[in-house]
Amino acid sequence: MENYQTQFRDFDISWYTKNKTKSFLKKLGTSFGFVIILMPIFGIILSIGNATKLSLLTNIGSILFSNIGIWFALAIIIGFTSNKGVAVYCGILSYLVFNVFIWASIKNNDNKNLFNIWFWHDLQRNLYLSKLFFGGLETFNSGIIGGILVGSYVTFIYKKFKDINLPKGLEFFAKERFVIILSVLFSIIAACLFIIIWPIFGFLLSMIGSIVAKSPIGLDAFIFRTIQRMLIPFGSNLLWQSPMWYTQVGGDLNSYQQDLLIQYLLRVTESENLSIINELLNINQKGFGQDEITKIFQNNLNNADFAKIEENINFWFKETESIFATNPSGDQIIWNIVSNNKYITVDDCWNVGLRVSRFISGGYINSIFILPTLSLTLLLMTPKGEKRSKMGIYITAALTAMLVGVTEPVEYLFCYTMPLFYFVIYCPLNGLLAMLTSLFKVKLGTSFSTGLFDFILSGVVPTANGVNTRIWIIPIIGIIASIFIFTIAFFWFKKFNKEENIINIEAKLLRDSIYILIDDFGGLKNIALYQLTQKELIIKFKNNNNVSNLFEHFQKIERTNESTIFTINESNKEKVEVLSFIIANRNNKTKFKKELK
Numbered sequence: 023m024e025n026y027q028t029q030f031r032d033f034d035i036s037w038y039t040k041n042k043t044k045s046f047l048k049k050l051g052t053s054f055g056f057v058i059i060l061m062p063i064f065g066i067i068l069s070i071g072n073a074t075k076l077s078l079l080t081n082i083g084s085i086l087f088s089n090i091g092i093w094f095a096l097a098i099i100i101g102f103t104s105n106k107g108v109a110v111y112c113g114i115l116s117y118l119v120f121n122v123f124i125w126a127s128i129k130n131n132d133n134k135n136l137f138n139i140w141f142w143h144d145l146q147r148n149l150y151l152s153k154l155f156f157g158g159l160e161t162f163n164s165g166i167i168g169g170i171l172v173g174s175y176v177t178f179i180y181k182k183f184k185d186i187n188l189p190k191g192l193e194f195f196a197k198e199r200f201v202i203i204l205s206v207l208f209s210i211i212a213a214c215l216f217i218i219i220w221p222i223f224g225f226l227l228s229m230i231g232s233i234v235a236k237s238p239i240g241l242d243a244f245i246f247r248t249i250q251r252m253l254i255p256f257g258s259n260l261l262w263q264s265p266m267w268y269t270q271v272g273g274d275l276n277s278y279q280q281d282l283l284i285q286y287l288l289r290v291t292e293s294e295n296l297s298i299i300n301e302l303l304n305i306n307q308k309g310f311g312q313d314e315i316t317k318i319f320q321n322n323l324n325n326a327d328f329a330k331i332e333e334n335i336n337f338w339f340k341e342t343e344s345i346f347a348t349n350p351s352g353d354q355i356i357w358n359i360v361s362n363n364k365y366i367t368v369d370d371c372w373n374v375g376l377r378v379s380r381f382i383s384g385g386y387i388n389s390i391f392i393l394p395t396l397s398l399t400l401l402l403m404t405p406k407g408e409k410r411s412k413m414g415i416y417i418t419a420a421l422t423a424m425l426v427g428v429t430e431p432v433e434y435l436f437c438y439t440m441p442l443f444y445f446v447i448y449c450p451l452n453g454l455l456a457m458l459t460s461l462f463k464v465k466l467g468t469s470f471s472t473g474l475f476d477f478i479l480s481g482v483v484p485t486a487n488g489v490n491t492r493i494w495i496i497p498i499i500g501i502i503a504s505i506f507i508f509t510i511a512f513f514w515f516k517k518f519n520k521e522e523n524i525i526n527i528e529a530k531l532l533r534d535s536i537y538i539l540i541d542d543f544g545g546l547k548n549i550a551l552y553q554l555t556q557k558e559l560i561i562k563f564k565n566n567n568n569v570s571n572l573f574e575h576f577q578k579i580e581r582t583n584e585s586t587i588f589t590i591n592e593s594n595k596e597k598v599e600v601l602s603f604i605i606a607n608r609n610n611k612t613k614f615k616k617e618l619k
Contacts, residue, residue, distance in 0.1 A: 053101025057093045060086050064469075070362075080344075083358075088348040089154050090268055090355070091169035092117045098173030099180075108198040109180040112205040117172045119206050121154060121161040123213035128160065135311045142221050146310065150224050152349035162220050163349045166268045175212060179204050185566065230271050236375075240457035243380045248453030251388075252445060254430065255437045265352075266381045272353035273376050275366075276346055280308050280315050281374035282366050286338050287331055298327045312339040341365045353381045357467030361484050368465045368489050383464040383496075384456030385427070385472030386481075391500030392451070392507055393423040393432040399511045400435055427471025443514050451507065458499055465491045535597055542572050551585065554602045559588040 064086040071079030086093060096113050103109040128151070129138040136144045137151065152163035162168065180201050188196040195203065250263050266272040275282075287299045305322050309315040316335065320328050342365050350356050356378050360366045371378040397420035404412050419431035437444040459466075466481045481493045540546055544565060551562035559576070562585040572579060575597070578589035590598055 053097045056097035056100055057086075057090070060093065084348070088152075088350075091154075091165050091167075091172075094166045094169030095173035095176070098170060099177055102173075102177045103180055106180065106184075108184075108201065109176060112180065112202055113173060113176045115202070116176050116205045116209040117169070119209040120168070120172055120213045120216070121159060123210055124217060125159050125161045127213075127217060135309075135314055139221075140217055142217075145221055150221060153347045162216065162224070163351065164216070164220065164224075165351060166264055167223075168216070171212060171216070172209070175208055176205050179208060224270075239377065240460040243384060243456035243460040244453040246381050246453075247384050247456035248449050251433075251449040251452045254433050255441075255444070263381070267354040268352040270351045272381060273351065273356055273378060275350045275356050275359070275371075275376070276310065278371070278374045278376050279310055279346060280318070282370050283315065283335065283338055285367075285370035285373050286365055287334055290334055291331060295327075295330050298323065298331060301327075312336075338365055353378060354467060357382070357480075358469060361467055361480060361489065362487055368467075368484070368491070372463060372465065377460065379465050379467040380460045381456075382468050382472065383459040383466040384452065385468070386466060386477055386496050387455045387459070387500045387503055388452055389423050389427040389429055389472045390474055390477065390496075391504045392448075392455075393429055394420040395504040395508050396436065396448075396511055397423075397432050399508055399515065402512070403515045423473070425473050425475060427468075427473030427476055440515070443511070447510060447514065448507075451503070455499065455503055459495065462495045462499075463492055464495050465489065466493060466496065536601055539572075539575055539597065539601060542575070552602070554598065557590055559590055559598055561586050561588070 064083050067079050067083040071077070071081075071083050092114070095117050096110060099106075099109045099113040124139075127139050131137050131144060133144075135147055137147055139145065150162060151160050152165075153160050164171075180198075183201050183204060184198055186196060186200055187193075188200065246263070246266055253262050284299060284302050287302070288296070291299055301323060302319060305318060307318050309318045312335075319331075319335070345359060345363075345366065350359050356371070356376070357368070360368055360371060360378065368378060397416045401409065401413060401416040404416075416435070419435060422428050422431050433444075433448075436448075466477075468476050468480050477493075477496075481491055481496070485491045485493050543549060543561070544563065548564050549561055550564045551560075553560040572588065575591070575594050576588040577591045580587040580589075
């Protein structure tokens with residue numbers, strides 16, 4: 023190949039920017055996966071703890087769900103810094119400083135259900151505060167939003183300053199040590215900004231959650247599920263579902279405390295005293311906390327009637343105190359708390375208007391019935407000569423979806439090759455199924471995903487423990503939906519498969535690999551000089567990069583005073599040649615697109 027050398031400035035092309043954005047969203051979704059993968063084990067432990075009343079297991083299960091913010095912070099840092107130990111260390115330190123600063127700024131109010139912080143006065147504790155680390159730290163209930171904020175600025179600081187050099191005499195504080203110092207200082211600034219804006223933001227989140235809760239039953243589930251599936255091909259579905267599953271948008275248990283207590287009293291009060299509880303149902307005034315709610319009840323009942331239910335009220339507050347202290351929010355988090363709880367049940371939540379699991383239940387039909395059916399349809403439509411070689415792919419993908427609820431292996435088989443079917447038929451069908459499970463009041467949550475294993479853990483077990491999950495509706499809708507989707511898919515694939523644009527998978531993999539390589543170089547703008555020989559790639563970087571990530575692309579890497587020499591692997595030769603073409607023809611965007619297609 024002819025040697026050539028190129029120097030360029032202000033290089034920018036629209037198609038690279040778009041795909042860089044997609045790469046970012048995909049990486050962010052993958053980072054969230056570090057937290058999602060923890061949920062099965064912690065969900066199981068929490069469920070067993072609730073069912074057996076073992077506080078040890080309940081506390082272990084709460085490590086994840088009660089401190090969800092720090093795990094999201096660390097997940098982002100791990101995902102975007104290639105699991106650098108110093109960055110993770112900074113993340114833990116920053117999250118602690120961030121929350122301790124807020125905790126130290128909180129001032130008690132004369133009313134113990136209210137608090138003050140800086141210029142904000144008389145804020146409700148149940149709306150804004152939660153207790154982290156087993157109640158040892160009362161701070162804003164920022165949840166994953168606070169975690170994402172901390173993880174984002176720690177990642178930015180690490181990438182920006184990890185190689186910084188300081189003047190003579192300050193060398194000890196240079197590079198990664200400087201990142202540690204800067205992270206702590208920035209955490210204080212972030213906490214100050216958070217104190218100013220979070221009361222407004224928290225109120226808006228709760229207001230959105232209230233609107234969602236009051237929306238027509240089934241509509242919220244339809245919108246959520248349809249958009250969630252549409253985001254799968256872009257790897258950003260977790261960005262959409264996380265607020266519904268882990269924040270106030272998906273529901274706030276503390277807002278229903280008084281109503282949930284009344285539901286408990288309806289279940290445990292003797293029949294001759296049920297008229298007393300019916301009087302409580304007619305009370306319009308709402309309170310939070312034992313003192314405030316007890317006072318409301320006393321003001322609306324005579325002393326003799328209140329005395330008949332006082333013992334049950336005190337017992338309920340004692341048993342649920344630790345739950346409300348963490349201010350649980352989000353569809354999945356609330357489900358994991360109440361699915362096997364005797365004092366706050368799933369039925370109680372639905373009876374007071376908190377439709378817990380409505381964003382989850384429809385997923386079981388998709389994982390256990392729809393996707394295996396589509397995988398079978400694709401196998402049937404495969405040409406006879408190719409069926410044997412592809413049978414393993416389709417069967418494995420179907421079993422992965424059915425058993426563990428990981429849907430992407432099947433969805434990736436047709437979302438890129440048949441996008442019209444995916445977005446016009448498959449995604450809206452998922453939304454419709456979610457709407458139906460919500461309308462039929464199917465109460466089926468999850469600790470991880472929506473496969474058969476979780477169906478047993480989150481459906482069969484709670485049902486056996488007396489929870490009215492209405493689990494029997496899932497197979498009925500599932501079988502009908504499977505027949506419907508098989509009929510549609512069979513004729514669609516047969517008629518339109520040849521007419522849809524089939525993406526060359528190898529070309530797509532090559533493009534993705536080039537995007538990763540460019541990112542590992544520090545971006546195109548970081549390349550000052552570029553020279554390609556038969557066996558070597560010579561680059562002069564504007565800013566020296568950590569080249570350890572590049573060993574998967576090159577056989578050998580050497581650094582000189584002015585440049586870095588990469589010995590090209592034979593398997594990566596085509597990738598390097600295409601990258602060379604991109605740089606050499608940087609002004610001809612159309613040509614780039616055609617070459618990479």
